[in-house]
Amino acid sequence: RYADASDFTFYFVGRFEPDSIRPLVERYLGGLPSTGRKESWRDVGIRPPTGVIRKTVRRGTEPKARTQIVFTGPVQYSREQLLALRGLADVLEIRLRETLREDLGGTYGVGVRASASREPRSEYRFSIGFGAAPERLDELGRETFAVIDSIKNFGPTETELAKVREAQRRAREINLRENNAWLGQLMAFDRHGWDLRGIMAEPTIRLDAARVQQAAQLYLKMDNYVQVSLVPENQP
Structure with missing residues (x-):
C-alpha cells in the first residue's frame, strides 16, 4: 500500500x-x-440481528460456563451520547460486580463494555459478560436483567456515580501523560470533524443520575439483544 x-x-x-x-x-x-x-470505506451490508436471540453452545468438559449479552441499535453519534453510554457501562459494571460477585458469590468478575461507531451507520454496541459455574449461569443471568431493570426504573445511586466520576478523573490524569491517548483523540476528532481544541478537555456535561437512567432506557432494550452462553458438553 x-x-x-x-x-x-x-x-x-x-x-x-x-x-x-x-x-x-x-x-x-x-x-x-x-x-x-x-x-x-464501503458498506458491505453486515448488520446486527434484531429481536431477542438466545443461544447455548455446548463445548468442552471443564465445569466452567460463560455468558455474553449484547445490546445493539442506532445511536445519535455525539460526544455527549458517548459520555452517557460509557457512563452507563461503568455504573452497570459496579452494580453487577457488587450483586453477582460480592452478594451472590457467583462469579469472579463481570465485564461491561460500550462503544459506538458512525460508519457505515451510527450504531452502538453494549456488552455484558461473566463466567460462572454451569449450574449457576441461569440464576446469574436473571439477576443481571434484574439489575438492568432497576437502573432503568430508579437510576444509579450517588455512591455509584461518585465512583465513576473518580475513575474518569484518574483516567484523564493518566491519559494526559500518554502519547497513545493523545494520538487516539487526535485521530477521532479529526475523523469526526470535531473542534481540535476540545481534545482532552474536561467534559462539558456532568454525568448525573438522570442521564445514566435515560441512557439505560434508551440503549438496554429488552426486546432487542443477543445472549450466547457456553457450557460443558455434558451439562443438562
Whole structure:
C-alpha cells in the first residue's frame, strides 16, 4: 500500500517542535509515491440481528460456563451520547460486580463494555459478560436483567456515580501523560470533524443520575439483544 500514499493522513504526537521533525517528514514521507486517488470505506451490508436471540453452545468438559449479552441499535453519534453510554457501562459494571460477585458469590468478575461507531451507520454496541459455574449461569443471568431493570426504573445511586466520576478523573490524569491517548483523540476528532481544541478537555456535561437512567432506557432494550452462553458438553 505504500506504493501509493495518495490519501494517507499522518499524525504525530509527543514532545517536539514542528520545525525539528519537518526535514524527516519531508524526506521519508514527502517522497512517498502518489497517484492522486481517493479511497473511502464501503458498506458491505453486515448488520446486527434484531429481536431477542438466545443461544447455548455446548463445548468442552471443564465445569466452567460463560455468558455474553449484547445490546445493539442506532445511536445519535455525539460526544455527549458517548459520555452517557460509557457512563452507563461503568455504573452497570459496579452494580453487577457488587450483586453477582460480592452478594451472590457467583462469579469472579463481570465485564461491561460500550462503544459506538458512525460508519457505515451510527450504531452502538453494549456488552455484558461473566463466567460462572454451569449450574449457576441461569440464576446469574436473571439477576443481571434484574439489575438492568432497576437502573432503568430508579437510576444509579450517588455512591455509584461518585465512583465513576473518580475513575474518569484518574483516567484523564493518566491519559494526559500518554502519547497513545493523545494520538487516539487526535485521530477521532479529526475523523469526526470535531473542534481540535476540545481534545482532552474536561467534559462539558456532568454525568448525573438522570442521564445514566435515560441512557439505560434508551440503549438496554429488552426486546432487542443477543445472549450466547457456553457450557460443558455434558451439562443438562
